[in-house]
Amino acid sequence: MNEFELIQSYFDWQLNDSTIATGIGDDAAIFNINKGFQLVTSTDILSEGVHFFKDTSASDIAYKSLAVNLSDIAAMGATAKYFTLALTLPKLDQVWLKDFSESLKLTSEMFKVSLIGGDTSRGPLNISITIMGVIENSKAILRSNAKVGDTIYVSGHIGDAAHCLKKIFGGLEPTKDELISLNRPFPRLNLGEALKEIANSCIDISDGLEQDLSHILKASNVGAEIDVRNLPLSKSLLNYVNNNNDWSVPLCGGDDYELCFTVPKTQEQLLKSISELCEVRITKIGVINNTKKLKIKGYDGPSNSYKHF
Amino acid sequence: MNEFELIQSYFDWQLNDSTIATGIGDDAAIFNINKGFQLVTSTDILSEGVHFFKDTSASDIAYKSLAVNLSDIAAMGATAKYFTLALTLPKLDQVWLKDFSESLKLTSEMFKVSLIGGDTSRGPLNISITIMGVIENSKAILRSNAKVGDTIYVSGHIGDAAHCLKKIFGGLEPTKDELISLNRPFPRLNLGEALKEIANSCIDISDGLEQDLSHILKASNVGAEIDVRNLPLSKSLLNYVNNNNDWSVPLCGGDDYELCFTVPKTQEQLLKSISELCEVRITKIGVINNTKKLKIKGYDGPSNSYKHF
Known part of the structure; x- marks a missing residue:
């Protein structure tokens, strides 16, 4: 052949x-x-x-x-x-x-x-x-347009792919659901298309929320405060985090391919309808501010999101 | 970093x-x-x-x-x-x-x-x-539109990259020009753009003339006759071919990135002007016919153009 x-x-x-x-x-x-x-x-x-x-x-x-x-x-x-x-x-x-x-x-x-x-x-x-x-024309949601006062959201739940990897590297058997998170991430195409009407900025979480949200902040010349207690986690990951006090998995773990996006407060109601229409859970995790820094309430660990080299 | x-x-x-x-x-x-x-x-x-x-x-x-x-x-x-x-x-x-x-x-x-x-x-x-x-719109030169009676041309000269490779694999030192043929092929963008006005079909010779011309023939449902004596060869390759009676190098050697194209006879004069304008030598190597086969006059060796696997 x-x-x-x-x-x-x-x-x-x-x-x-x-x-x-x-x-x-x-x-x-x-x-x-x-x-x-x-x-x-x-x-x-x-x-x-x-x-x-x-x-x-x-x-x-x-x-x-x-x-x-x-x-x-x-x-x-x-x-x-x-x-x-x-x-x-x-x-x-x-x-x-x-x-x-x-x-x-x-x-x-x-x-x-x-x-x-x-x-x-x-x-x-x-x-x-x-x-x-x-x-x-001109409808794309860029990283560079987040505005002070925007609410920050993520779709789905995050950290499961990283948790699965952590288990594998630690010699533990991941569950079937965890393997699906790692091997079968679901691209949020419907949600993205709907968001172009209301979101000011958007990025997909491929390298870890902390790193990817930081890209939005840098490109938009703004800051943000998020709270780890708001992060949407699966039951299994929540158990792990509670038992080990290790927030680095959902914060810095890559391979989720959920969307992290910012939306003006005034659009909250419309966003709720979009979430229902697209059948995708979305979760408020924080707010854009003018500090030019990312403050993560409840986390003082290192920034160890995915590095390609 | x-x-x-x-x-x-x-x-x-x-x-x-x-x-x-x-x-x-x-x-x-x-x-x-x-x-x-x-x-x-x-x-x-x-x-x-x-x-x-x-x-x-x-x-x-x-x-x-x-x-x-x-x-x-x-x-x-x-x-x-x-x-x-x-x-x-x-x-x-x-x-x-x-x-x-x-x-x-x-x-x-x-x-x-x-x-x-x-x-x-x-x-x-x-x-x-x-x-x-x-x-x-609709101006692209496809492989599938060669017509019976079209003249077949190639740009530049062919086989030098393959000749260079043959030398290297044979433990011989290639000349500087031969190394340039292998490492620095020149994409014929100007010629291609000009040809869209007159060529019926075109392909770039990446896998060897014999194989790439055959793609045109198959896609266009036609045949062709070319003559090895018409192939444009560099002096150094002509020497090699004459000494070794090995036409497989220019016929089946890949990595040339010259264009092979077919043009109605009526456009010969215009093509000459294009060649002068683009400062690219072009050479008539044969004619498209209705045999659905490629006949190569002066060559009865095997078809051993580049295979990717």
């Missing part, structure tokens, strides 16, 4: 999107952007031994590779549309490829995005996806 | 393109596409030990990573605009990063493309770039 057969067998799916003029099979893909829309694009790498374990299933790797990219589109308030896949593989393992491609296809259908191109190479397992979305 | 300092130090260049609404620094980049234009996108991986040697300089790797992507945009007849960089590095080596980023910046300025986002990770050296370009 050569590269062309590989692509045809595993990645050249029938696409059902009339904005795609040319998909897989030429030197490049071609698509149309409607008038009044901007293109939104982001790239995320998943590398074996760094972002997933050697024994993580091909299906989980495929899901997560796409999900973490979709999460970036969600954090902009945009609509995900297309992606390209750069897949570096140690060998042409057809069982692995079948699982990977089936899961990637399923995930792409679930979130309504089309694989329009990519490349394959021999080498240590590495998946890099570039995602493209669209948004009405 | 963490990831954010790494990006700020090495990759967050001042961009000078008013179509970019948001560049590096948010969850995603945002840009505008003018009305009447389509977006053209492609992804290429460069992986250590596969696409370059362990001792290839950071500067050459950066140049080539971008150049091979630009070549795909050239083959569509589009104008290159933006790119994202997925950079997987074994360690944070600041000397390497400085060389890599300076060369990437220089290359992006030379070809007028802007780095708008990306990701970094720890792991074995792997560079994946996704390139984005624009083209007027």
